[in-house]
Amino acid sequence: MKKLLSMVLAVMMLFSLSAVAMAEDEAGFDEFELGVEGEQEVGFMTMAMVYFQPVDMAPVDQATAKENTDLHIEVDLTANENGYAFPVDQWVPYLTIDFVIRDTEGKEVTSGSMMPMAASDGPHYGNNIKLADGEYSITLYIKSPAENGYLLHVDSETGVDAKDGFWTEPLEATWTGWKFVKQW
Amino acid sequence: MLYYLWSVIQDLFYTVTITTLMHAFLGRLYGRTGRREHAVGLWLGVIAGIALAVVKQTTNKIISSHWNHWTYAYLMAFIVAFFMLSLFQGRKEGKKPGAGGICLTVCGAAVSAGMIFFRLPTVLLYPFSFNTMGNGFFSAYYMERLGGWALALLLLFVYSRFLYGCAVHIRKSAAPRRILRAGVLLYAVYCLGRFFVPWISRARWLGWSVKYTEAEYGWIGSFTMWTATNAMIFIWAAAFLAALLALLFLLENTKVTEPYEHAAQLRKLRAGNRKRRRLAIATLVMVLLFVLTLTVVKAYDTREVVLSAPESYTVDGDRILIPTEAVNDGHLHRFEYTTEKNVTIRWIVVKKPNAATYGVGFDACEVCGNAGYYERGSQVVCKRCDVVMNINTIGFKGGCNPIPLAYEVGEGNLVFRLEDLLAGEKEFR
Numbered sequence: 001m002k003k004l005l006s007m008v009l010a011v012m013m014l015f016s017l018s019a020v021a022m023a024e025d026e027a028g029f030d031e032f033e034l035g036v037e038g039e040q041e042v043g044f045m046t047m048a049m050v051y052f053q054p055v056d057m058a059p060v061d062q063a064t065a066k067e068n069t070d071l072h073i074e075v076d077l078t079a080n081e082n083g084y085a086f087p088v089d090q091w092v093p094y095l096t097i098d099f100v101i102r103d104t105e106g107k108e109v110t111s112g113s114m115m116p117m118a119a120s121d122g123p124h125y126g127n128n129i130k131l132a133d134g135e136y137s138i139t140l141y142i143k144s145p146a147e148n149g150y151l152l153h154v155d156s157e158t159g160v161d162a163k164d165g166f167w168t169e170p171l172e173a174t175w176t177g178w179k180f181v182k183q184w
Numbered sequence: 185m186l187y188y189l190w191s192v193i194q195d196l197f198y199t200v201t202i203t204t205l206m207h208a209f210l211g212r213l214y215g216r217t218g219r220r221e222h223a224v225g226l227w228l229g230v231i232a233g234i235a236l237a238v239v240k241q242t243t244n245k246i247i248s249s250h251w252n253h254w255t256y257a258y259l260m261a262f263i264v265a266f267f268m269l270s271l272f273q274g275r276k277e278g279k280k281p282g283a284g285g286i287c288l289t290v291c292g293a294a295v296s297a298g299m300i301f302f303r304l305p306t307v308l309l310y311p312f313s314f315n316t317m318g319n320g321f322f323s324a325y326y327m328e329r330l331g332g333w334a335l336a337l338l339l340l341f342v343y344s345r346f347l348y349g350c351a352v353h354i355r356k357s358a359a360p361r362r363i364l365r366a367g368v369l370l371y372a373v374y375c376l377g378r379f380f381v382p383w384i385s386r387a388r389w390l391g392w393s394v395k396y397t398e399a400e401y402g403w404i405g406s407f408t409m410w411t412a413t414n415a416m417i418f419i420w421a422a423a424f425l426a427a428l429l430a431l432l433f434l435l436e437n438t439k440v441t442e443p444y445e446h447a448a449q450l451r452k453l454r455a456g457n458r459k460r461r462r463l464a465i466a467t468l469v470m471v472l473l474f475v476l477t478l479t480v481v482k483a484y485d486t487r488e489v490v491l492s493a494p495e496s497y498t499v500d501g502d503r504i505l506i507p508t509e510a511v512n513d514g515h516l517h518r519f520e521y522t523t524e525k526n527v528t529i530r531w532i533v534v535k536k537p538n539a540a541t542y543g544v545g546f547d548a549c550e551v552c553g554n555a556g557y558y559e560r561g562s563q564v565v566c567k568r569c570d571v572v573m574n575i576n577t578i579g580f581k582g583g584c585n586p587i588p589l590a591y592e593v594g595e596g597n598l599v600f601r602l603e604d605l606l607a608g609e610k611e612f613r
Contacts (some may be wrong), residue, residue, distance in 0.1 A: 030249045053248055056313075064551055064569040064584070067313055068187060098553060112553045112568060120244075127551065130568075133412035147610070179405065181378065181412040184248035 035175025042173040044082035053184040054128045064128040074126035083162030091123045094145035141170040185332035186485040192336035198422045203296040204344045205364040208351030225293025233304030256379040259298040263372045266291035343470040350433040374418045377411025434464035494520035505597040516559040543578025545586025548611040
């Protein structure tokens with residue numbers, strides 16, 4: 001019987017101690033790509049959407065608490081060549097990004113806004129949201145920085161190339177075939 | 185409170201059912217030895233779960249999805265081994281375990297440990313994620329949530345005791361064995377569906393180019409989605425199996441079948457039957473309670489809130505007038521204005537407590553869009569994120585506060601300028 005007990009103990013100890021062993025090997029978080037489109041060119045930006053477990057954000061009174069939410073959704077974006085003088089390959093600030101998530105029948109499931117924020121991997125727009133497992137599409141409506149009071153120089157000496165200013169109607173981009181299965 | 189009541193039950197019901205049946209099964213097979221060795225597995229699962237929860241909460245070393253996938257692989261291996269061994273080892277009860285019996289016990293204990301390890305950290309960490317709105321551990325917000333969490337754990341413990349009693353005392357030895365096998369197999373199917381594709385996607389660690397797409401995974405992807413969107417079916421199946429065991433136990437104790445020699449012995453046998461029937465009924469009641477919690481209570485807790493109807497006002501040129509007496513009651517009042525572009529703009533008014541001022545803002549916020557706000561008791565709550573607003577800060581900019589809307593008070597009215605209202609049109613498009 002001692003052999004049996006030793007065997008059980010050995011297997012279980014190996015199992016429980018693996019927590020520490022595995023923890024030493026990895027750090028950070030795992031992002032899951034969203035939709036079948038992958039990266040998309042939207043206006044002068046390259047955008048990709050990812051999601052992972054809900055996160056804590058601060059200040060707490062300005063964030064959606066992770067309680068009662070199912071995932072954190074992010075849009076990672078960088079500027080391409082543009083007339084607004086945003087640095088190429090860098091994040092673009094001052095955007096307002098609204099989203100609508102629809103099911104496979106096109107019915108709106110939820111909607112909201114992505115907030116500007118930073119994680120350990122850099123700045124992005126994101127939010128915690130509540131969503132059941134299922135297949136969805138998500139459409140982003142990207143409003144111009146002008147709506148958040150971002151100005152452009154437009155004089156001939158110091159002005160940007162895009163002297164007509166920012167876009168006036170929201171840019172749109174949709175990711176489809178998003179199979180959301182909570183993995184945390 | 186309700187959220188944590190049904191969430192904990194949903195998270196742990198299957199695990200509690202299977203580990204309880206496993207404990208009874210191994211106990212029936214190998215007596216104290218089986219129970220003791222299985223208990224070692226149970227406790228190691230608990231210890232490992234607590235260890236993972238602590239590391240997860242205090243460091244950034246835990247990637248939940250990775251852990252789930254490894255646990256899935258571990259569980260699949262031991263479930264298959266347990267199932268195969270139980271086909272050959274699980275018939276004769278009350279014997280000393282041989283080599284096969286030792287393997288069966290180890291695999292059974294390993295399955296229970298894995299199931300507990302899999303679900304326990306999530307449940308243990310709930311109290312660390314309660315949204316107390318900055319009111320701390322001793323606030324009513326926290327205690328209310330903690331109450332739901334603790335009640336669920338208590339109910340699951342009581343259920344486990346009742347189910348264990350049924351599984352140990354039922355005379356049909358094949359019943360707990362077959363029910364356990366069915367439960368374990370179903371769990372394997374659930375794990376397979378839930379994690380198969382993400383697990384395959386881990387193959388990229390091995391340098392393979394594998395991406396989860398419909399085209400590449402076909403029916404497997406569909407199966408994954410089916411198990412994900414129908415996860416409750418597996419819980420109902422576990423509830424059915426537990427109820428079936430209790431029902432069989434109840435039926436075999438409806439009348440005395442054992443031989444007896446005199447009336448006193450018959451009375452004793454009847455008393456024993458009565459006691460066992462009560463145990464069976466108590467188990468059935470607990471299963472029913474859980475089913476109701478996961479249907480009625482959950483539906484009530486997650487019901488969609490319907491915003492209150494908009495109220496009337498007077499238009500005076502480019503001004504909108506709302507009599508102060510109509511909004512002085514401290515309750516939330518909602519108003520609507522439809523623009524020329526056919527966009528319906530909503531705004532809310534609530535008189536601040538113990539003040540002469542009003543909390544006024546669009547029925548939308550910068551975080552949650554135009555989901556709107558509703559009144560829950562004396563609280564104003566965001567419909568989308570369930571955040572409770574501080575009524576005194578409604579009208580201030582930022583976070584989930586309603587987007588501020590300018591107004592004036594004059595001649596007994598709240599006065600809004602149409603121009604200010606139209607500035608919020610973009611929020612409602």
